[in-house]
Amino acid sequence: MNEFGGQPNRIEKNTKIKGDITSEADFRIDGKLEGNVTTSGKVVIGKDGYINGKVECVNADIEGRFNGELMVKDLLSLKSSATIEGTVSVAKLAVEPGATFNAACTMGKGAVSAPKMQSAKKDEPAKAS
Secondary structure, eight states: OOTTOOOOEEEOTTOEEESOEEESSOEEESSEEESOEEESSEEEEOTTOEEEEEEEESEEEESSEEEEEEEEEEEEEEOTTOEEEEEEEEEEEEEOTTOEEEEEEEESTTTTTSOOOOOOOTTSOOOOO
């Protein structure tokens, strides 16, 4: 339970949502979300859950699938059934054996507070800094 004392929000299995979610409470996804999640709590993606979009949260536990940009201010925990693709910015990372992690990852205390990461367009070569 989070510091706001409420029950976590939940998207149940066999539910599909397109759109953005903003919340101060924890969020559990067991269905499918095409969109963005911003919360000052924890995001949990259950074993059957899937998010395609951008997630900004304090902590995250992932058992299901994620594709997009993931920004976790503290701990990202990947369970053995997790599949992650995209870009990840996290302070701490825990990965169980069996998890699939196909992402560009930035770690450390300054990783999440850094300016937004801009992904290069597919037709444009990446610029060196």
